[in-house]
Amino acid sequence: MNNDIFPCLWFNQNEKEAADFYVETFGGKITVDTPMVINLDLFGQRMMLLNGGPAFEKNASISFMVMCETVEEVEKYWNNLSKGGIVLMELGEYPWSKKYGWVRDKFGVTWQVYLGENQGDQKIIPTLMFIHNNNGKAMEAMEFYTNIFPNSKIGSVLKYGEGVGNETHEVPGNVQHAHFVIDNYDFFCMDNSYDHQFNFSEGISIVVMTDNQTQTDHLWNSLTSDGGEESMCGWLKDKYGVSWQITPKRLLELMNNFDGTDRSQKVFQAMMTMKKIVIADLETAYNS
Numbered sequence: 001m002n003n004d005i006f007p008c009l010w011f012n013q014n015e016k017e018a019a020d021f022y023v024e025t026f027g028g029k030i031t032v033d034t035p036m037v038i039n040l041d042l043f044g045q046r047m048m049l050l051n052g053g054p055a056f057e058k059n060a061s062i063s064f065m066v067m068c069e070t071v072e073e074v075e076k077y078w079n080n081l082s083k084g085g086i087v088l089m090e091l092g093e094y095p096w097s098k099k100y101g102w103v104r105d106k107f108g109v110t111w112q113v114y115l116g117e118n119q120g121d122q123k124i125i126p127t128l129m130f131i132h133n134n135n136g137k138a139m140e141a142m143e144f145y146t147n148i149f150p151n152s153k154i155g156s157v158l159k160y161g162e163g164v165g166n167e168t169h170e171v172p173g174n175v176q177h178a179h180f181v182i183d184n185y186d187f188f189c190m191d192n193s194y195d196h197q198f199n200f201s202e203g204i205s206i207v208v209m210t211d212n213q214t215q216t217d218h219l220w221n222s223l224t225s226d227g228g229e230e231s232m233c234g235w236l237k238d239k240y241g242v243s244w245q246i247t248p249k250r251l252l253e254l255m256n257n258f259d260g261t262d263r264s265q266k267v268f269q270a271m272m273t274m275k276k277i278v279i280a281d282l283e284t285a286y287n288s
Contacts, residue, residue: 043123059198067118155179205243
């Protein structure tokens with residue numbers, strides 16, 4: 001599992017309440033607590049909660065699969081997550097799991113609680129839903145991502161019309177459920193033909209912490225290729241609309257290296273003018 005890759009959830013003033021809720025639900029702890037950013041450690045995994053205001057809302061295009069080993073564990077998480085939330089699929093037995101449910105919690109984050117074998121050490125797995133103009137592109141997207149990142153692979157792939165009856169009338173050959181890995185971080189994905197009133201957005205993004213400018217450039221250029229879209233402050237959208245934050249570790253080092261001067265503020269101001277983060281320009285701002 002790679003803790004240099006982790007999800008970022010967008011909140012509007014209620015991130016601290018949500019952070020306490022997730023720590024209560026799953027265990028773990030708050031590792032960073034600032035007015036803008038809260039970082040959680042859940043099962044040894046990093047998750048960021050960003051106080052970004054009302055601009056974006058979270059939705060089920062990216063949900064989080066919680067891999068459980070016992071029925072009691074499923075029920076514990078489900079009971080908390082469903083309080084004040086909206087049940088999308090009732091907790092029960094399904095062809096793919098003897099105990100499974102899908103719920104949108106009271107903060108707008110969508111969870112799939114799953115009883116079954118987890119072959120890795122990653123307990124919470126982001127799950128991408130390819131819908132609307134992306135429907136049918138899950139396989140293509142997995143190939144796109146695994147070609148960009150090192151230590152990556154496509155794992156098991158179950159397609160509609162294969163193995164499990166296609167009672168949902170989905171397109172045969174589309175991905176019903178698949179597992180892939182980018183740089184030792186697990187994802188699931190699926191195609192879905194339903195006309196959902198949402199799609200990928202900045203409400204849930206994927207943060208990648210980079211070691212140097214070469215890595216930053218590679219990921220930025222690759223993810224914005226073929227129809228991707230550059231945004232500000234290290235944010236981008238890939239050609240499927242998935243939001244990423246490509247963040248050099250050096251940025252955080254410079255901003256956290258407060259020595260009683262306004263250096264960290266200069267770094268912040270420099271970052272605010274950038275699309276892709278340029279480490280040399282941050283160093284110049286810091287030393288100016």
